Amino acid sequence: MINRLPGYILSFFVLVLLQVLVFNNIQFSGYVNPYVYILFIFILPFETPGYLLLFIAFLLGLTIDLFSNTPGMHTFATVFIAFVRPSLLRAISPRDDYQPGSSPTIHDYGFVWYLKYTVVLILVHHTLLFFIEVYDFIYFFSTMWRIVASSLFTLIFVFIAQLFVFKKDKSR
Amino acid sequence: MRNFFHFIIRNHFILLFLLLEIVSFYMVVNYNSYQRASWISSSNSVSGGVYRSFSDATQYLQLKQINEELAKENTYLRSQLPSSFKDSKDYFSLVYDSLNKRQYTYRTAKVINNSVNKHFNYITLNKGSNNGIVKEMGVISAKGVVGIVKDVSDHYSSVITILNTRLLISGKLKESGFFGALGWDGNDYRYVWLNEIPIHAHVVVGDLVVTSGFSSIFPEGILIGSVEVVERDKGESFYRIKVKLSVDFKDLSYVEVMSNKMKEEQLNLENSND
Structure with missing residues (x-):
């Protein structure tokens, strides 16, 4: 656990910088924006205590807010998925429960499990984020479209990250 | 009292969750109604510094285009010089008059962060109050109006652009x-x-x-x-x-921040009408 700490700190910084410098500048068709930084909440180990999960989410959201001029919005959405994560993990746990020492990856628990895990969290996060950003229900349908499209792109990048970064981690 | 502590310890997860959500929601609401909380915008020194070093690195890719824009603006400005007008005493004379003093002054600034895809878009400039920029100055580029300065720190300022549903x-x-x-x-x-x-x-x-x-x-x-x-x-x-x-x-690199020297005068006069 302790020897994996530097890796997590590094991926925190890498994900934040990737988000603010690269992904915030990718705009598919004008207003679709992937928010890949929440991948950090996905990769935290199963044993992470609840309060730590919430604090990390708060810090992560606040850092992203700091860079994108959106005080509180990312923080709110990210803390919320951190709150949902333990119950979600319990709800979709495999028959023989999570093995100690394993991590929430495709490699350990398979494609379908990972898809369920990420889709729910991404949808919850993006729905909250976009509705807080708009702060209004006037643009309901355009906001729904943004949520679906952005979630799809986030999901694609989250899966790409699984295929590349974490395989290397495993072989170490 | 002990029961109270037991209650907190037993429900610490939910209580902490609620506390953090209230804090972040407070930030959202506070920002929306008063536009305070300016320390957390991208004009603060940490995020401003990161954006500046990133834009220093990437601006080389745009040099050609920026040069073209500057050259175009140069030709335009040159065409406005007195020397490009036919100087005839009949209709053109210069009289020094304090009323003819320049009303607007301009400062160039570089855009170091920009967004177009949100409902409330802002840009960050690499100049702040140390360069004489204050709140509510107008920002234009060579092609037209960009927005209005919203917050300034010592070295950076953030600008609310036309692409922000809050600005009319x-x-x-x-x-x-x-x-x-x-x-x-x-x-x-x-x-x-x-x-x-x-x-x-x-x-x-x-x-x-x-x-x-x-x-x-x-x-x-x-x-x-x-x-x-x-x-x-x-x-x-x-x-x-x-x-x-x-x-x-999507393609902003250099902008000009303009200050109106007679703004106070105009506002004071207008307010005295009420």
């Missing part, structure tokens, strides 16, 4: 002089809407839309865009005009 700018049709409020609807970053133009006004597609000069922030006649579509809802006595912006917000 007073604009008018250059040909006919009818004026109205310009605002963005949050969809396409290339277009804004001009409202409040009465239906007896003569509007043609392609007409230029410029600043009206009523706001004390921008002088009259700075280009905003051109009329793209003219709409009129049934029973309405005003047009809804879709305006194509002259500034390409």
